[in-house]
Amino acid sequence: MIDQASGLRELVSKSDTKNSKFITIASGKGGVGKTNFAVNFSYILANEFKKRVLLIDADIGMANVHLFLGLDKGKNIKHLFTGEKIENIIQHAAGFDVLVGFSGIDDFFEMEDVSIQTVINQLELVSQEYDYIIIDTGAGIDEKVASFLRASHKSYVITTPEPTALMDAYALIKTLYNLYKYDNFKIVVNMCKNKEEGEQTFNKLKISTNKFLGIDIELLGVLPFTNNLRQAVKRKELVAVLYPKDGYTNSIRRICKEELKVESVTHDKFWQKLFDFMGKN
Ligand SMILES: Nc1ncnc2c1ncn2[C@@H]1O[C@H](COP(=O)(O)OP(=O)(O)OP(=O)(O)O)[C@@H](O)[C@H]1O
Numbered sequence: 483m484i485d486q487a488s489g490l491r492e493l494v495s496k497s498d499t500k501n502s503k504f505i506t507i508a509s510g511k512g513g514v515g516k517t518n519f520a521v522n523f524s525y526i527l528a529n530e531f532k533k534r535v536l537l538i539d540a541d542i543g544m545a546n547v548h549l550f551l552g553l554d555k556g557k558n559i560k561h562l563f564t565g566e567k568i569e570n571i572i573q574h575a576a577g578f579d580v581l582v583g584f585s586g587i588d589d590f591f592e593m594e595d596v597s598i599q600t601v602i603n604q605l606e607l608v609s610q611e612y613d614y615i616i617i618d619t620g621a622g623i624d625e626k627v628a629s630f631l632r633a634s635h636k637s638y639v640i641t642t643p644e645p646t647a648l649m650d651a652y653a654l655i656k657t658l659y660n661l662y663k664y665d666n667f668k669i670v671v672n673m674c675k676n677k678e679e680g681e682q683t684f685n686k687l688k689i690s691t692n693k694f695l696g697i698d699i700e701l702l703g704v705l706p707f708t709n710n711l712r713q714a715v716k717r718k719e720l721v722a723v724l725y726p727k728d729g730y731t732n733s734i735r736r737i738c739k740e741e742l743k744v745e746s747v748t749h750d751k752f753w754q755k756l757f758d759f760m761g762k763n
């Protein structure tokens with residue numbers, strides 16, 4: 483056992499996750515479309531742009547990515563902490579891989595049947611297999627969500643044009659910046675009537691972050707409101723699969739193209755940082 487762990491440590495120290503891109507998806511307000519964005523974005527990156535994608539459901543307590551993809555919620559992240567090998571937990575969806583989350587308990591990090599370091603090492607090793615690691619989080623900003631955002635070199639904040647959603651997006655950005663000087667935000671405005679509404683929404687947010695925090699944020703994309711997405715959700719399918727020509731699907735495709743233009747940033751030891759930020763290591 484000790485030998486195995488030290489072997490793993492050695493492997494991890496030789497190679498790290500510096501070529502994998504970690505993108506955390508967050509929002510201030512709930513129900514703004516994070517999870518739908520995460521699954522469709524993963525699907526298009528993997529199937530149309532041939533990227534190796536791992537989608538992680540980090541909405542601890544209210545995990546639901548598995549529902550969109552017809553996956554087994556019995557095999558989930560929690561089992562990493564009870565000694566299960568990561569290869570046995572990762573599931574395969576439509577062209578990409580998924581680490582399913584879990585629901586119902588909040589004492590996740592109290593579980594220490596295996597050492598946190600073993601879990602970190604497994605996650606570091608596995609992450610090297612992917613071009614993108616997309617992390618869907620729960621709404622709002624608690625210590626766990628903040629840690630995922632801080633460890634990612636890119637964070638997508640999803641909002642809608644609703645004033646409350648916009649206010650909460652601002653509050654999230656402000657908290658991350660004031661507490662940790664983290665300012666790497668890209669904004670997606672979802673459920674818009676048209677492009678102008680999305681751009682106006684973004685501009686309001688940009689003016690506030692500029693004026694009150696002195697930071698610049700970037701508009702990544704505007705996604706339309708579409709009944710096709712609701713239809714797809716009802717049928718437990720992805721809008722990108724059922725409606726590949728829908729405006730929503732097209733907008734996500736554009737976002738993927740934008741993302742692919744971005745130069746690779748050296749990105750070491752995501753998982754180590756994450757658990758350090760959480761004060762768990
Ligand atoms: N572009 C859109 N057009 C129409 N409906 C949408 C759109 N995006 C999301 N929805 C609907 O909004 C609801 C919430 O979506 P989703 O679960 O993706 O949000 P979320 O931000 O992940 O929520 P939570 O904060 O609870 O995790 C769903 O019922 C979904 O069908």
Ligand SMILES: [Mg+2]
Nearest residue numbers: 516517541619
């Ligand atoms: Mg969600």
